[in-house]
Amino acid sequence: MPHDLVVHGGLLVSGQGIRRADVAVTDGVVAEVAPSIDPAAARDAYDATGRYVLPGIIDAHNHPYYHDDIEAFSRAAAAGGVTTLVPFAGRQWHGGDPAQGLVATVQEFLDRGRRTSCLDFSAHVIVSPGDDMVAAVPELVAAGVASFKAFTAFPGARMLDDGQILALMEQLAGLGALCMVHCENGHAIGHLEQRLRAAGRVGVADYAGSRPAQLEAEVVYRVLSLAEVAGCDAYIVHVSAARSVEVLRQLRDRPGPRRYAETCPHYLFLTEQDQRRLGGPAKISPPIRTEADRQALWQAVRDGVIDVVASDASGQTLAGKQPGQTNFFDVPFGLPGVEQMFPLVADGALNQYGMGLTMLAKVFCENPADIFGLAHRKGRLGPGLDGDLLVYDPFPSWTVDARDQHGNSDYSVYAGRQVLGRPVLTVQRGRVVLRDGTVVARPGDGQFLAATTRSPGGAP
Secondary structure, eight states, X not given: OOEEEEEESOEEEETTEEEEXXXXXXXXXXXXXXXXXXXXXXXXEEEOTTSEEEEOEEEEEEEEEEXXXXXXHHHHHHHTTEEXXXXXXXXXXHOSOTTSOHHHHXXXXXXXXXXXXXXXXXXXXXXOTTSOHHHHHHHHHHTTOOEEEEESSSTTTTBOXXXXXXXXXXXXXXXXXXXXXXXOOHHHHHHHHHXXXXXXXXXXXXXXXXXXXXXXXXXXXXXXXXXXHHTOOEEEOSOOOHHHHHHHHHHTTSSSSOEEXXXXXXXXXXXXXXXXXXXXXXXXXSOOOOHHHHHHXXXXXXXXXXXXXXXXXXXXXXXXXXXXXXXXXXXXXXXXXXXXXXXXXXXXXXXXXXXXXXXXXXXXXXXXXXXXXXXXXXXXXXXXXXXXXXXXXXXXXXEOOGGGOSSSOOOOTTTTOEEEXXXXXXXXXXXXXXXXXXXXXXXXXXXXXXXXXXXXXXXX
């Protein structure tokens, strides 16, 4: 039987190395990986000579809300080489009926994704103070969700106290699920922000002072300590500070549950000077920090202390960022960036920091698949796994321009930045979703991916 697609002539990249190999996909899965596969025997073929072939990119942290929905967001992600999304669902982010229960809210989110997503997707669930964790979490795990997020910031709507987080971790450990945590000390931040507001210090230059790096790092230590008590695997989202990296280095290899960490492109490429230049459009939590923090994060990626790079992108627009707002503390959070994520990080890793493509395969493909229970289908190119792949050309030079974006966001914090290299072909389950800069994925092409659970204290 002829293959549906053969990608030939390229250099195949994995976390273990790079080799010359062709990839054949049949009926949506990888049928063969071999030094040479005859493209004439396939219904479709792509010549990847002089280019690199990676497993499909997984964006393991994103928020397809504000002015995007999952249809628009997945279209933008496809343009950036992504084949799998793992967005967050939960009452406080979803924007649905606040009286609706957590399970119903998540199910509505998943149903919309099944109808309209251009890409395959899994899901994390945000747990808020008003949610019935005891009843909802087991039902959601049974529905294929295996990662749950708690906040230690934003008192009131989102923040869980230490006792609630420990109880959630104990529950997740027993179910074989993962606890993700946004690590900032919400009460201390509230005190600092209130003091700054009272002093009339409400400009962009004052924002970072309300959320200092110490208030991230101490929560990272506290959360990982709670995880150790509960015996629950834990994942620290959007690490932004060198101080937090120090904590991760100290704790990550201790006996007990597994500890994972993630950072994002805006922390790898921007500094507080960029925040002041860009103003509200770049407001994010935790804040963009110093050059020393930025360099420490790149080193942590190199050393494997950071396991995953993810976009933390949302469908924000300039209007949504309230450009007339004079009090920076009242500017909404969030920024776009999924479309630039992979090419930016690949350019930085290869051309500025001397890291190999094998690192990219780990932080964008293998590690997120392993951590989030998707490795039975995603993250690698091998027989029987989904035929998701990316052909990356390291040589084209291009300039980030918000007018070229494919979602509903109308700005980019990276606008004007020169980038070397970009995806030229992206394939999902054997179906082309991006070819030579043109997105051909269609709404409804994506499938929901039920995540596998993990053994206590171990990976899936």
